Amino acid sequence: MNFIPIISVKNHVCALFTAILFLLVNHGTTAQSEEDPNVLKKKIAKAESNPKKVDLLLALSSYYLNKTGENKTDLDNADLINTQAKLLSDRVKYKLGKGKSILLGAQIYREKGDRENALEKTKNAITYSKKNNLTELQASSYSELSIYDAEVDQKAKYKQTAIQLFKKAGAKEKQATTLKELGELYSINENPDKAEPLLQESLALYKSIHYPKLQGVYNLLSEVYTSKGNYPESLKHALLAEKTALAVNDHSLQLSSIYNHVGLVYYYLRQNDDAEEYWYKAFEVAKNFNDTEYVRTIGENLCSLLIRQKKEKKALELIKEMQQKFPSSNIERIMKENYLLFNIYRILNNNATASIYYKRLADFYGENADRNGNSIAVLRSFASYHYQIKKFNEFYKNVRRLDSLAAGAGNNLIRSESYLIWFKADSSRGDYINAIKHYQLYKSLSDSVFKGEKSKQINSLQIEYESEKKDKNINLLQEQAKVQQIQIQKDTVVKYVFIGSVIVLILFLALLYNSFRLKKKKNAELEIQRQQINEQNELNKKMLVEKEWLLKEIHHRVKNNLQIVISLLNTQSAYLDNEDALMAIQNSQHRMHAMSLIHQKLYQSDNLANIDMSWYVYELTNYMKECFDTDRNINFVLEVEKTYLDVAQAVPLGLIINEAVNNAIKYAFPEDRKGEVTIVLKNIGESNYELKIADNGIGLPVDFDSTERDSLGMNLMMGLSDQIDGVFEMKNDNGLKITITFTRNTEFEVTAENS
Missing domain, CATH: 1.25.40.10 (Tetratricopeptide repeat domain)
Structure with a gap:
């Protein structure tokens, strides 16, 4: 024996459920608003009356509720907007708006899966609509209520109630839709005899209002x-x-x-x-x-x-x-x-x-x-x-x-x-x-x-349908012929435009060729100039290399000459017994070494214009410590920022540091007294710098200003400060503190040394 779909006994086939026929869109839910949500939002902002604004809010909420896909954000938006509509309805006493928002709230809960709250709100919507004589809303609420009952007879009863109420309210489209839903309910539950008249009535009602989208009813x-x-x-x-x-x-x-x-x-x-x-x-x-x-x-x-x-x-x-x-x-x-x-x-x-x-x-x-x-x-x-x-x-x-x-x-x-x-x-x-x-x-x-009449009917239907399809194809071919004729006319216009364009193109190419010849000639002249410039650049590079080499050689020789002078002074001191003369020679040696260090660093570095003062102060201080053997009683504290100075400023500052440290070692800590010498060089804003040499020794004598200002070392420090346009200051402050404030030259400024 065969089974649905029906097949002759000789042919084997798989069985098919009548549930295949259930494959229909559920028309019981609210249709999604076809209006663009952005348009609705603009209308809400411009709404002239509060009831109109409520209706627009409800339409926007319905849009998010029925939007394609299961998106929690859309449901949350629908709930939020519906709440706004309900609050506004309460404020302006718009009863229909409030009733619609209650029913829409039920549908939102249902879509979220909370059937208990959805059912409660649906019943609230029925109660509210009855109390306020809102017939159409009451009908919609009964239609919604039919969703929650499992029994077919009870579902049908709710649908029938909704149909009568829609009829009473004159809502023909909703009445036809509910008739269709009731017919679908009976069809799904294998009761085609009850379904057929309901669907025929729905179809007739839809046609009476010239409703175009009848495909769902025909399908059922x-x-x-x-x-x-x-x-x-x-x-x-x-x-x-x-x-x-x-x-x-x-x-x-x-x-x-x-x-x-x-x-x-x-x-x-x-x-x-x-x-x-x-x-x-x-x-x-x-x-x-x-x-x-x-x-x-x-x-x-x-x-x-x-x-x-x-x-x-x-x-x-x-x-x-x-x-x-x-x-x-x-x-x-x-x-x-x-x-x-x-x-x-x-x-x-x-x-x-x-x-x-x-x-x-x-x-x-x-x-x-x-x-x-x-x-x-x-x-x-x-x-x-x-x-x-x-x-x-x-x-x-x-x-x-x-x-x-x-x-x-x-x-x-x-x-x-x-x-x-x-x-x-x-x-x-x-x-x-x-x-x-x-x-x-x-x-x-x-x-x-x-066989017989039914077979003829089927053949007639197929012939009629095929004829309609052929008529459509003929109309389509006629339309295509018109389009082709228009296309031919367009092609003719395009052909003439193309010919004209070719002529214009030839003229343009002629002008372009002439321009190309002129440009080529100009490029040849520019190429000659470029070669000359390149040759000059190569010559300048050679001269620059030679200049750098000569500068390094000069710094090297200056450094060597200073070392020779230091050695000669050292030799000369061996023949002197006078203590003051020996002291003068030793001071001169220290000063020359301070200058020699700078020239040594410059000829060893790729940067011939500037010297790193943090390195220089460190080397100079080490030299002084070695000369005077101060490691046991004098501690040196260096706080020198990585600062680059040119030779014109580095040499005077080096000599000032030499004199100040020399004096501190000799006079600040008598009788092997222990102490500390601090050297600070830091930026104090923009290109302004401060050099500070301080000790915590005995300081200056009370009558120093009147008796010692004419000393060579003091005059040298003040003179060197003037040479770099600096401000020299000296005072007792828990020892002696010398401060020179100056502005750094930036003519040959660099950011780092590549030595």
């Missing part, structure tokens, strides 16, 4: 007529759904559902090529939206087609691919998968594996398929399975129940296929009288479905 009617086995009407409405969707430019996920239903009708009519074409179109739309439920539902339909074509192994591969790429934890989806696998293994005569899936299905749907819907599809598969394993008692029980359900739904196609396998069962048991009766019933019902 196609599903209903498929359930009833009325395939001419099913195909008619499925093709109308496709035509309407394309006319209103609907490329949403609903288009996948529409293509699926067209393919499903063609499948039942055994037009495999047409079914395959539409299912693959549906499959592509579903994959573009990355919707797992749609992809898997249509994939299962394609699986049924593969098995009809005796490609059971390819069907198994497709199921495994969907399990990997589009996994689902939904119990209904898992049972669909088990249903497909059960029928595949049954058709492959792998009864051991098929029995595993049978037990799972029987546990979920019941052995008589009387639980969780899909009774007809499951019963057909159970009957086929029991016939295959020769459990005739179970088979007859299933097939009788199946015939009763199919007769109730008016589905003669399912009944005819049931009688065919019933005939086979009777024949195998030797019950030929019943076998002949059931075969006659099979032929009678089969002929009523596929």
Whole structure:
């Protein structure tokens, strides 16, 4: 025995749930605002009245609530904006705005998954709308309330209440939408007889207000007529759904559902090529939206087609691919998968594996398929399975129940296929009288479905639809011809423009060539000048190198000459007995060494203009310490910043430091008294510097100013300070402190020495 989709007994095929027909967009939720949120925000800012502002806030909140995707930020924005609308409604006593915000709050809670608070707010919206006589809002609240009840009858009752209230309020579009939702509810729960009149009423009401987007209603009617086995009407409405969707430019996920239903009708009519074409179109739309439920539902339909074509192994591969790429934890989806696998293994005569899936299905749907819907599809598969394993008692029980359900739904196609396998069962048991009766019933019902007037209707529908498509193609070709004519005219204009452009281009190239010749001549002259400049630069480089070499040589020789003078003075001192003369020679040697250090550093360095004072003070101080052997009683503290001075300032400062340190060593610490000499050189702002030489010795004598100002050392320090335009200051401060403040020359400024 076959199963949905229906197939002849000779051809094996996988079973398909009637739940395939559930693949519809849920029209019960609030439609997303099509207005741009930025436009809404601008309108809110410019709203002339508070009620208008409330309505705009509610529209913006609805936009974020129904925005595509599950984004927590969008729901938070919807909640925040809805709260603003409610507060403003309270402040200006706008009752309708407040009522709408209560209902919208319920929908936000539902979308967040908090069904308890959502239900409470929905009931609050009903109470508020009744109290304030807001009929349309009351209807919307009852429509929302139907979402939370599990019982179909109660859901239907709420929907019917909403329909009557919408009718009373004159809200025809919402009344038509709720009729459509109620029809969909009955269709999903396998009650096509109740669904059909509701959907027809919805369609008529939509048409009365010239509502263009009727594809959803046509799609549901196609599903209903498929359930009833009325395939001419099913195909008619499925093709109308496709035509309407394309006319209103609907490329949403609903288009996948529409293509699926067209393919499903063609499948039942055994037009495999047409079914395959539409299912693959549906499959592509579903994959573009990355919707797992749609992809898997249509994939299962394609699986049924593969098995009809005796490609059971390819069907198994497709199921495994969907399990990997589009996994689902939904119990209904898992049972669909088990249903497909059960029928595949049954058709492959792998009864051991098929029995595993049978037990799972029987546990979920019941052995008589009387639980969780899909009774007809499951019963057909159970009957086929029991016939295959020769459990005739179970088979007859299933097939009788199946015939009763199919007769109730008016589905003669399912009944005819049931009688065919019933005939086979009777024949195998030797019950030929019943076998002949059931075969006659099979032929009678089969002929009523596929022959005669209905077959003509189906062919007529296809011809009509194909004619419309051809008319569209002719119109399209005519439009393309017009476009081509316009294009030819444009091409002619472009041709003349091109010729004119070529002429202009030739003139331009001639001018460009002439300009190039002039430029080339000028470049040749510039090249000659460049070579001359390069030659001059090379000569200057050589002269600079020679100059640097000569400067280094001069510094080297000055340093050597100073060392020779120091040696001569040292030799001369060996022949003197006069203490004052020896002291004068020694002081001169120290001064010459101070100058010699500078010239030594300069000829050893790449920088011939400046000297690093931190290095210089350190070397000079070490020299003085060695000369006077002061390590035991005098400690030197150096606080000298890395400062570069030119020779004109470095030499005077070196001599000043030499004189000051010399005096400190000789006079500040008599009788081997211990002490400290501090030398500080630091920047005090911009290019201003301060040199400080201080000791904590005995200091100056009381009558120093009157008796010692004419000494050579003191005059030398003051004179050298004047030479560098510095300010010389000397005072007693817990010892002697000498301070020279001066401005650094920046003519040959450098930042670092590359020695």
